[in-house]
Structure formats: structure tokens, C-alpha cells
Amino acid sequence: MTDFTLLGDDGATRRVALVDTSGYTRPAGPLRSRVAYAAAHVVPHAHADNTPGQPADIDWDATLDFRRNVYSWGLGVADAMDTAQRNMGLDAAATRELISRSADVAREEGGAVVVGVNTDHVEEEHIALDRVIDAYTEQLHFTEEQGAGPVLMASRHLARAAESAEDYRRVYRAVLAQATTPVVLHWLGTAFDPQLRGYFGADDWQSAAEVLLDVIGEHADKVAGVKMSLLDAASEVSVRERLPEGVRMFTGDDFNYVGLIGGADVPAAPQPERDASSPRQHSDALLGAFAALTPVASAAIQALDAGDPERYLDVLGPTEALSRQVFAAPTFYYKTGVAFLAWLNGHQKAFQMVGGLHSARSLPHLSRIVELANDAKAFERPEIAAERWTALLRLNGVDA
Template sequence: MSDLLLLDPDGRTHTQPLRDVEAAPAPSGPLRSRVVYAAAHVIPNAHADNTPGAAADLDWDATLAFRHHVWSQGLGVADAMDTAQRNMGLDPAATRELIRRSAAEAQSARASVVVGVNTDHVDHEAISLDEVIDAYLQQLQFTEDAGAGVVLMASRHLARAATSPADYEKVYGAVLQRAGAPVILHWLGAAFDPALEGYFGAGDEAAATLIRIIEAHPDKVAGVKMSLLDAAAELDVRARLPRTAAMFTGDDLHYVDLIRGDGTEQPGHFSHSLLGAFAAVAPLAARAVRALDDGDTDGYERILRPTEALSRQIFAAPTFYYKTGVAFLSWLNGHQASPAMVGGLHSARSLPHLSDIVRLANAAGALEDPQLAADRWHALLSLNGVVK
């Protein structure tokens, strides 16, 4: 094993021993104690016009192979969500094709997939509430026809059109009535998308609005994914959810404690998960939850706690560029031939930022083939004129 060359913000370099990967038994059987989805990214063809504003040209073989990697660990895949660059480069045509292919692939693999349903195929920024409903229903029908589960995502169109909590209740009520199976709602915070500031209402009324929507449609809402990066807010909503709905943490900064819960294995006392962070650390996430399955909370902590520091770096402000870190780690781990991203988003993070991701991934045991990761990282440094 070689040493890792790391880059400081001031341009100086230092080295760190490259950690060997910990041997682990092959996954066997489904996870039992928690439902776990990893929100997967997309992989473009490296030769494509991956510049801002260009239509997404995806490497379908690599993109779908990454989903098989996640499924092979026993996790479900959450697809066509913000991790897949919804509203940040993944155009409507590519989104539809991703949903269609991912749903078909999941069915053939007998694996679990849920996908994002939104209104982002509508070109106009300002539309009426009725038009928001129609847009949601178009994507809902397409997704259900494809055979995928549904995550009803927060809509920029609805955020612009709504003037009161009642407007959110009207739109969600109309869409949920048409859902063929229970869906997961998604409360995405402004850290991930500034256009969603004040979603569901201002301040404390937002949580109350969400709860009313869920209580009004107990047979249509399987749960809610909260992505506010606010553990206290998640705990508050989790305790208030009706027993018909589960909490799926989308908090990539505090997930270790939220998933573990307070030690009471009853609804309202722990969170399931739907996390972009788990796309970056799928094998470790699966091992940790299997430890929980066996009642081994110490093992869960030992495996998963170090990944949280890595996730905090990936999701550092500006948080909406976290996709760069997810794709970067996918490249280091050999799941794609290039770190290129749709819309040129691979340039959204600095080399020192990426260096910290390498350092923390090494410390957490998240480099699946450490020598390959080191070789690729050192090649990237050399390309940028950084040498020991």
C-alpha cells in the first residue's frame, strides 16, 4: 500500500498512510430492522457535451451498474431525485428515461426502487395551482406505469404558486387521491434548493401543514423523507407522525443517531433512511444496519460513525454541490471511468475540498479498492500540477 498525497487549502501537501479495506462477509438476505434507500447519482458519457445547459447524455451501462452495486449490498435505490441532478442538469427527457430504465432494472433484479415525481418538466416558472396538480399527475402516472415506487418531491412551481398552507394541502390532497399506492413525501430544505425556502409554510406552521396532509391521507402516505439538516426538527415531526407513516431521514449530517434511535424499536423512536450519503458509502451503510439487525449497536457505531464526518465534508456548504462528492467517490471506487458529471458539475468543488473527501473516506474505510482510489487521486493531482 502506498501513502496518500493530500492537498491543503494553502497549496502545501502532506501524506497519510493508505488504509486497507476491512474484510466483510458477503451480504445475505434483506435488511430487517430498517428500510434503507441510497439516493443514486447519474454517470454521463465522458465524451458527451457535459457543459452547463447541455442535454444529459448518460452512460446507461455505468449508471445502471451503479444501481446494481447498491442493490447488491441489500439497500434499495432512490432514483431520479436531487442526487441524480434533478433541477441541476438532468433534463426531463433524461429523467423519464432514467425512471423507465431503473424501474425495469429493479424488476429484473427483484430489487427495490422508488423514484422522484416532480413538476420539473414544465418550462414556465410561474403556473397556477391547478397546473401544478396536472404536472404532478403527469409524472405520477408515468412513474406508476413504469412500475416504480413514488417519492413525491417538493416542487419549485408549488413553492412559487402557494400563498398559504391551504394551497399545499389542496395540491397534495389532489395528487395523493390519484396515487395508486402509498407514496413517500419529500420535504427538501433550502440548503439543498434555495428555491424551496418556506416550503409548506413559514416557520413552525410548515411541520403542522405536513402532518395535516399525512393525517388526511393515511392510506396514501407511506412516510416522509425529511432533508432539512435539522435533527431537532426531524425528531419533532417523527414523534408526531401517525403510526401509518414512517420517517425516512434525509439528514446527511446527523443520520447515525437518527437511524439508531433512542433504543425503543417502536415507530416514532427511530428513522428509516433515504440518503444521498449512502450512495457514497453503500457497503458500510449495509454492514452497519445489519449490525443493528443483530442488536449490535456497538458494531453499528463503529462502522457508521466514521462515515458521518465524510458525509459532512461531502455535504458542506454550498450543500447543493454535494453531488460532486458522490460522483467523485464513485470514480475513486471504480464505478465509473471518469469523474465527469452532467452540466460540468464535477468542477463545483475545489481540489483541497476533494482532498479532504479522500482523507475522510480513507479514515472511514469507504475506499472500496484503496490502491485504485489512491492511483486515481494521485493522477488527478498530477494533472493539476500537484506533486509531492
């Protein structure tokens, strides 16, 4: 197949040429210039009751093979986070099993894995701050026992219970004091989860950042980094420049990652104003987008390793339009795009998701993902991707 059909919002179709994506090669050794994690999704059994409200029935072979593929490209895996449909179909029992299995695979493959730590196994919506601390601590200790790195995720329970910035300081101080291994703190914006409005005690990011930085400053020996997912590059750079020595900034900005990761090494990349005197001139990565385009992300970082910023920009630059489409509002449905691309790339047998989330995006939206993935050379096996997309269109009555 050398071309395929695209579907517009008005139902009109057009043919486009299929782009050759050969040329990406797996790294011969570890990636050096950036630390990068792909936030991975989960694959359900196609025959399972993948409908809203049903427990997750995971195809563990496909789910774990996807993580092995990520490791083969030199990236780490961020697991049991929002990309894995946590709080959107992945229940507490499946979350614990995912963490345990993923940690085992990381050991087998010699890969780096971090996993989400939250309070979401508690079924009550409203709990007191002391119970929030206990719930965080329970998941933290479980994660440490599995040998995975903890990512202390933003808690809906804490967002509901906190009455001031000091309540956030209290909870994070208590949890970090009990950590036996350095953790990554996760600041998830309302585009990803509207229930987290006012997190860290303020609606404006400047005030909230002061609380976050206070927490990190008090426990710098317990904090490996912070993942910011506000979709605001200026806020990330501002916080990044104020982090204590040894604390990394992991960008979670799926709209602006090219410039944030490239930093001063890629002056031609679009990025917000930064302080040239700051010792931190780039962000590392912890991105759902990198699960959707793992070979491309690896090739871009390999280019930085080789001191070739032009190649980095040429490879990764076109993917930002694709990522913006995948993460388009309502942003929390981006998981559909990640799973869709995994299916097109042959990493799962069916375009199915737990909780019925495969139905969360329209055909024209998916068509635009296909178009941009083709432009960005993000199809690992282009002919298979085109065949599967054509079959989906025909199944839905579109003459492809």
C-alpha cells in the first residue's frame, strides 16, 4: 500500500501518500544526554467486557511486551500513571498488579521504571488529611517493595481535603519523611484532571509553585525530580531554574517538549525565555507522547548524544503537531490516541481500551492523528498502519 484515505470533519475523503519511516535504529548503549521515560498505556483483552465501569481485564502479554519495546529503544518506562488510564478505567487491583509486573520486566530488561503512587485505592471520596497521608504511605511502601521508583502523583483526596497551602505542605512533608528512596513529584494540571483545581493551595501557578519549591527545598535529599504537566512552558522553565542541585525537571508538557528537552543545546527550537546563567538549561522527559512515538524520541535523543542538534530538531520537531492533536481538549482523553497509535503500530491486536475509552475520540480526530503521524514518520510499520486504518474506516461505512 503506497497511499491511504483520510476523513475530514465534513465527511469528505482524500488520498495521501504513505511516508517511508525507515532509518531509525535502536541505540547501541544507554542514552546519555537526557533521561527519558515513556508513560505507557495498558492493553485489555479484546474479548473482555471493555465497557464503562467494568474492572480492567488486562492482556498482560501485550501490555508488558509494549514496555519491552520501550526499553529496546533506550527509554525508561513510567507506569501506573494517568496514561495507563489510572482513575479512568484502571482499578486499584489492576494498578497493583501492573506495578508488580512492570517492575519485574524492568529487572529482566535492565530498564529504568518509575510508577505512580497515589491515594486512589481508598473508595471514599472525602477523607481527612491523616488518612490521605496513610493512603499515600501505603502505596509508597508497596512501590518501594517492588523495586520501582515512586512518582508521587497529585491526589484527588488531597485536593478535596486541603483548605490551605499549609495542608499540602503538611501532607507532602509527612509522606516524604517516610520515603526510603528518592521520589519524583508530579504536578498535574487541570487540563488532565479538572478535579485537581487549586492544587498546592492556589489557582495561579506562581503561588502554587512556591509551595512545591518549599516542599522540595525541605526534602531535597528525598526528591529525584519533579514532573510538570501544566502545558505551560514558561511555568516549567521558571520552576526548573529554581530547583535545588540534583533535582531534575521532567517535562510532562506534551505541547512544548521539543524546546524544553532541547534547551540550550538546540537554540533553534521554539522555547520560552530562560535565564542563561541558570545551571539548568534543559528538561528531561516523562511523557505520554513518548509512548506514542518511542523510536522517534529515541532517535532524537541519540542525535543530542552525537552533538547534532539539527538532527534532533529535524526528527522530533514534526512530532509536536501530532502530540498536540493526541492531547487536544478534552485533554484527559489523550489516552485514546496513545492506544490508537499502539494499535496502528502493531503493539496490540485490537483497538480496545479498558473502560470503553476507545470510543472517546471521533473518526475525523483519529484521521488527523493518522495524517500527522505519517508526516512525523511515527509509524513503525507504515503499511500495517495504513491497512489497519483503512479497515477501521470501512468498518464504519467510509469508502476507503
